[in-house]
Amino acid sequence: MNQRNVFPEGKNIYQPHLMEIINIIPETGDTKTFHIQFVEASLHETFSFLSGQFAEYSVFGEGEAxxxxxxxxxxxxxxxxxxxxxxxxxxxxxxLNQGDTIGFRGPYGNHFPLDRLKGKNLLFIGGGIGLAPLRSLIHNVLDNRSDYQDITILYGARSPQDLCFKYDLEAWSRNPLVRMITTVDVGEKDWKGKVGLVPMVLEEIRPSADGAVAVTCGPPIMIRYTLKSLEKLAFTPSQVWTTLEMKMKCGLGKCGRCNVGPIYVCKDGPVFSFEEIRNFISDEF
Ligand SMILES: Cc1cc2nc3c(=O)[nH]c(=O)nc-3n(C[C@H](O)[C@H](O)[C@H](O)COP(=O)(O)OP(=O)(O)OC[C@H]3O[C@@H](n4cnc5c(N)ncnc54)[C@H](O)[C@@H]3O)c2cc1C
Ligand code: FES
Structure with a gap:
């Protein structure tokens, strides 16, 4: 499947399409998931994207993010x-509420390298809202399960209340073809998962680097220590993928807002192997 931006040639590239909010799922005290559909039904048929891509979403009168x-x-x-x-x-x-309309332009950016993940043991490591891009990839992989070997998902949040996508975490925990490990920084009386920071738990579960690829998304501090832990576990920089989330404006490689070293995160990323970015991300991580 190829990325297809639905804006026809010659049209204003910044003009968003209208999307209707068809459902809103409260995830945590400060995070919500929005289900949206194109108002113009024909776009529903022609739009496509790849896991890892992003879009610019607008609330009219407020701005775009x-x-x-x-x-x-x-x-x-x-x-x-x-x-x-x-x-x-x-x-x-x-x-906003169900039935409200927002603007949407995209998809933009590159995507997770599914071709390089095929046939490998996959290790997904997420923290907080960083599970959002990983979740697209995890569903994608699980919907084509026979293309991959062992799947391990390690996900952490500050507390049990801060875990996003609890419905997915439960489904993945029940899936016999997935090893799901959930951890929180601070546990509670009824908490049955692990207690500890994601990199600590990663070193405790010691996944093998042989024939494996790790994909990690989360807050910069988590990524920084997770990369160190993966190195200790003998993962090479080309076996590790992550996303960068620099503040963006155009999303199209035109405004220069999102550059890190020589790269524009919106155009060259947001998905990178650690090998590609390790020499110039030290300030960000
Ligand atoms: C490729 C990409 C994918 C993203 N995906 C998600 C996602 O799935 N879910 C999600 O909740 N967020 C995601 N973000 C972050 C999101 O874009 C920002 O949180 C959002 O733009 C903030 O908008 P605002 O107007 O509410 O904040 P503002 O009022 O503009 O800013 C509020 C505060 O947040 C800081 N801030 C804003 N944007 C960023 C940023 N990108 N990185 C660090 N600090 C920032 C500002 O400096 C300020 O301190 C993503 C960012 C990128 C670049
Ligand atoms: S956001 Fe404008 S160049 Fe990347």
């Missing part, structure tokens, strides 16, 4: 994106 598409291209009934409330646009999105 960048979010990954957190649903999988293998499940195209509708699109999903998940929003942590941190500022102006994210707060405005959190005020």
């Amino acid at each position: 960048t979010f990954c598409i957190s649903s999988s291209p293998t499940r195209m009934d509708h699109l999903e994106f998940s929003v942590k409330r941190v500022g102006r646009v994210t707060s405005a999105l959190h005020q």
